[in-house]
Amino acid sequence: MIPVKPEKLFNLPTQKLTLGCPVLDRLVRGGLPVGSVTELAGESGAGKTQLCLQLLLAALRPPALGGLSAASLYIHSEFPFPLRRLLCLLPSSAPSSAAALNPLDHVFVRPAHSPDDLFSLLAAADALIARPPSALPVRLLVVDSIAALFRSEFDNTPADLKRRSSLFFKIAAKLKEQARRFGAVVVVTNQVVDVVGVSESDGSSSSAIRVGNYGSLWSSGRRVCPALGLSWANCVNTRIFLSRSDEIVRSERALEFGESDDRDDRTVVRTRRKMEVVFAPHLPEASCEFVIVREGVFGVETQRPQN
Amino acid sequence: MEIANLPISPSQRAKLLSAGYTTLTSLSAVSPFQLARDLNIALQEASDILKVMPEFTRSESLHGGNAILKGAQTAWDMLSEEQMQKHITTGCENLDTILGGGIHCKEVTEVGGVPGIGKTQLGIQLAVNVQIPVEYGGLHGKAVYIDTEGSFMVERAHQIAEGCIMDMLDKFRHHQKVILACQEQMQPNSFLANIFYFRICSYTEQIAVINYLGKFLAEQKDVKIIIIDSVTFHFRQDFDDLARRTRVLSGMSLELMKLAKTYNLAVVLLNQVTTKFTEGSFQLTLALGDSWSHACTNRVILYWNGNDRHAYIDKSPSLRSASAPFSVTSKGIRNATSQCKRVRMM
Structure with a gap:
C-alpha cells in the first residue's frame, strides 16, 4: 500500500482569502493562502483582533470577491469576544454569498482557557469542520491569541520551556493538518516582547537570535519582537507584524483620519499603523501603512519613500 | 576494518563479536544461514546485517580491493567518477x-x-x-x-x-x-x-x-x-x-x-x-x-x-x-x- 502519493503541483489549492481591503491585499499578493498558518503579531492595540474580525466576514464572501464562501471558527483567549465591533463591521462588509443570509450564523466562537484546552478543542473541531452545522463549510480558523495562553502557564526553566515547545509543535502540527485537510486558512495572533540588552547596530549578537528581519521591528517607540521565542517562530509559515506609533503632527490634514485627540487645529496626535511582512515563503519583505476606522481596517498608499 | 564501525544495533554488534566475527573480512564469506546459526538470531536479521555490509564498505573506500568484497571500489575509480x-x-x-x-x-x-x-x-x-x-x-x-x-x-x-x-x-x-x-x-x-x-x-x-x-x-x-x-x-x-x-x-x-x-x-x-x-x-x-x-x-x-x-x-x-x-x-x-x-x- 502506498501511504502518500506524489501530487501534481497544478492540483494544489492556491485560493486566497482577502484581507478585505485592496491595498492590504496587494501587500500580501491577494490575501492569506489556504493550507498554511499565518501569524499576526503586534502589541496590544495594534489591530490584530480588528483584522481577525474583518477576516471572519471576508471569509463569507463568494470566491469572486476574494472570499471562500465559508464559515469560520474563532477561538479566543484574551478578552470577551468583541461582538459589538463585529456587528459594527457588518454593514460595510461586501455582500456575502447567498447561503449566508445572516452572516453571524456562520461565525462559531469558542473560548480557550489553557494550551491543553486549546489542543483538545482543535481535536474536537475536526468533527465540526467535517460536518459543519451551517450550510457553509468551515474554512477559516482563528486563534486569538496563542500568546495569551502560553505566556502565563510556563516557568522560565529548561524543563518547562521544553514542555512548552513540544506543545507548540503539537498544536502547530494540528493546525497545519487542518489547514491542509480542509483547505482552510489558519490565522493565529501573537503578542510582542521587548528586546533588551542588544545594541541597535548588532541585531545578530549571540544573545539575541534574529528571526526574519526583526532587527527592525519597532512599535510605540520600543524595539520589540514577537513573543513565544524561536521554537514558535518555527511553527508558522507566514509572519505578519502590526505596529503602531503615536506621533504629533501640526496639520489639519491629519484630521481626515478621524483619530485625533484634539480638534483645535493646532496639535494633533495621530496613530501611524504599519503592517509588515516579516517572513513568508511567497512574499518579499515589505510593509504598508494602514488605518482603523469605523468601517474596518484599511491600507493607506503612501507617497513617502520606504526606508 | 572493524565490526565496531558497522551501522548496526549494539546488541547485534555484541553478538557478532562474541561469536568471533571481529573483522569485516571474516563476515564477507559467510552466508546468512551460517550467520543466523552462529549468532542464534532470525534468518531475516542475519541477512539484514549482511546487507549493510556492501554499502558500508563501498562508502568507506576499503583498501581490500574488488576481489575481497563485492561492491568495493578503489579511491581512484571514485575520483574519476566524481570528476564526471x-x-x-x-x-x-x-x-x-x-x-x-x-x-x-x-x-x-x-x-x-x-x-x-x-x-x-x-x-x-x-x-x-x-x-x-x-x-x-x-x-x-x-x-x-x-x-x-x-x-x-x-x-x-x-x-x-x-x-x-x-x-x-x-x-x-x-x-x-x-x-x-x-x-x-x-x-x-x-x-x-x-x-x-x-x-x-x-x-x-x-x-x-x-x-x-x-x-x-x-x-x-x-x-x-x-x-x-x-x-x-x-x-x-x-x-x-x-x-x-x-x-x-x-x-x-x-x-x-x-x-x-x-x-x-x-x-x-x-x-x-x-x-x-x-x-x-x-x-x-x-x-x-x-x-x-x-x-x-x-x-x-x-x-x-x-x-x-x-x-x-x-x-x-x-x-x-x-x-x-x-x-x-x-x-x-x-x-x-x-x-x-x-x-x-x-
Missing part, C-alpha cells in the same frame, strides 16, 4: 563556490537556519535548478519535494522557475541552437510538472514516504534531488522517549544515504534551529540533537550578518569551512547585491 559528476547550482555563484560547484549528488546535505532566512527558498530553487537542461549546463533531472510544514507555495515555485528560465536564456542568448533545442522544456509549467510533491502531516507519514521512495525512484530514474522541508518539524512533538527518536532518525538517515548512493542523487535536508541549554546559558544550535549531526555529509548554516544573508559550511569532509553572502530576490536565490538597495515591494 555535475553539481546542482544554487543560483548564487558565491554559494556554489564554497559548496565546491553546487550541491553534490550522492551526498546528503543539511541546511539549517532561523525562520525567514531562506531555507524554503533554497529548497524550491534547487527543485527548479536540478531541471536545467543538459544543453544549458544542468542535470535535466526531476525533483522530489517532501513538505512537512506546508511552506511550499506553487506561485513562488512558478516565479523562481520563470526567473531561472530568464537568466538561462540571457546567459545563452548567443547560442540560438541551444535555445531552439530546448524551447519546450524551458517553460515554467514544465518545470512545475517535474517536481513530485509530497505533503505529509506526521512523522509516521514521513518515515513511510521515505521508505516508499526506494520503490518510487526505481520507476522514476530521472529524479536527481530529494528535498525534505523540513526534516525536523514532526520530530519536535510527542517524543518523550528521546532514545526512540534517535533510533527512528538514524534509521531514516541511513535510508536517505542509501537512496543518495543507489540512485546517484542529491539529498537536501532542511533543518530548524533551536536553543540549547548548556552550562547555564542558551545557545543556538541545529535541531534534533548531537547524534543527528552524523546523519549528513555536509552541513550548511544560513545566518544573518547585519542585514545580509550568509551561508557557512559548518561540516564537510571535503570542503573547507568558508562563508559566502547570498540574497533572496524575486527571481530566487542570487548573489548578494550589497551595493544595490534591497528589493522592496510597495
Whole structure:
C-alpha cells in the first residue's frame, strides 16, 4: 500500500482569502493562502483582533470577491469576544454569498482557557469542520491569541520551556493538518516582547537570535519582537507584524483620519499603523501603512519613500 | 576494518563479536544461514546485517580491493567518477563556490537556519535548478519535494522557475541552437510538472514516504534531488522517549544515504534551529540533537550578518569551512547585491 502519493503541483489549492481591503491585499499578493498558518503579531492595540474580525466576514464572501464562501471558527483567549465591533463591521462588509443570509450564523466562537484546552478543542473541531452545522463549510480558523495562553502557564526553566515547545509543535502540527485537510486558512495572533540588552547596530549578537528581519521591528517607540521565542517562530509559515506609533503632527490634514485627540487645529496626535511582512515563503519583505476606522481596517498608499 | 564501525544495533554488534566475527573480512564469506546459526538470531536479521555490509564498505573506500568484497571500489575509480559528476547550482555563484560547484549528488546535505532566512527558498530553487537542461549546463533531472510544514507555495515555485528560465536564456542568448533545442522544456509549467510533491502531516507519514521512495525512484530514474522541508518539524512533538527518536532518525538517515548512493542523487535536508541549554546559558544550535549531526555529509548554516544573508559550511569532509553572502530576490536565490538597495515591494 502506498501511504502518500506524489501530487501534481497544478492540483494544489492556491485560493486566497482577502484581507478585505485592496491595498492590504496587494501587500500580501491577494490575501492569506489556504493550507498554511499565518501569524499576526503586534502589541496590544495594534489591530490584530480588528483584522481577525474583518477576516471572519471576508471569509463569507463568494470566491469572486476574494472570499471562500465559508464559515469560520474563532477561538479566543484574551478578552470577551468583541461582538459589538463585529456587528459594527457588518454593514460595510461586501455582500456575502447567498447561503449566508445572516452572516453571524456562520461565525462559531469558542473560548480557550489553557494550551491543553486549546489542543483538545482543535481535536474536537475536526468533527465540526467535517460536518459543519451551517450550510457553509468551515474554512477559516482563528486563534486569538496563542500568546495569551502560553505566556502565563510556563516557568522560565529548561524543563518547562521544553514542555512548552513540544506543545507548540503539537498544536502547530494540528493546525497545519487542518489547514491542509480542509483547505482552510489558519490565522493565529501573537503578542510582542521587548528586546533588551542588544545594541541597535548588532541585531545578530549571540544573545539575541534574529528571526526574519526583526532587527527592525519597532512599535510605540520600543524595539520589540514577537513573543513565544524561536521554537514558535518555527511553527508558522507566514509572519505578519502590526505596529503602531503615536506621533504629533501640526496639520489639519491629519484630521481626515478621524483619530485625533484634539480638534483645535493646532496639535494633533495621530496613530501611524504599519503592517509588515516579516517572513513568508511567497512574499518579499515589505510593509504598508494602514488605518482603523469605523468601517474596518484599511491600507493607506503612501507617497513617502520606504526606508 | 572493524565490526565496531558497522551501522548496526549494539546488541547485534555484541553478538557478532562474541561469536568471533571481529573483522569485516571474516563476515564477507559467510552466508546468512551460517550467520543466523552462529549468532542464534532470525534468518531475516542475519541477512539484514549482511546487507549493510556492501554499502558500508563501498562508502568507506576499503583498501581490500574488488576481489575481497563485492561492491568495493578503489579511491581512484571514485575520483574519476566524481570528476564526471555535475553539481546542482544554487543560483548564487558565491554559494556554489564554497559548496565546491553546487550541491553534490550522492551526498546528503543539511541546511539549517532561523525562520525567514531562506531555507524554503533554497529548497524550491534547487527543485527548479536540478531541471536545467543538459544543453544549458544542468542535470535535466526531476525533483522530489517532501513538505512537512506546508511552506511550499506553487506561485513562488512558478516565479523562481520563470526567473531561472530568464537568466538561462540571457546567459545563452548567443547560442540560438541551444535555445531552439530546448524551447519546450524551458517553460515554467514544465518545470512545475517535474517536481513530485509530497505533503505529509506526521512523522509516521514521513518515515513511510521515505521508505516508499526506494520503490518510487526505481520507476522514476530521472529524479536527481530529494528535498525534505523540513526534516525536523514532526520530530519536535510527542517524543518523550528521546532514545526512540534517535533510533527512528538514524534509521531514516541511513535510508536517505542509501537512496543518495543507489540512485546517484542529491539529498537536501532542511533543518530548524533551536536553543540549547548548556552550562547555564542558551545557545543556538541545529535541531534534533548531537547524534543527528552524523546523519549528513555536509552541513550548511544560513545566518544573518547585519542585514545580509550568509551561508557557512559548518561540516564537510571535503570542503573547507568558508562563508559566502547570498540574497533572496524575486527571481530566487542570487548573489548578494550589497551595493544595490534591497528589493522592496510597495
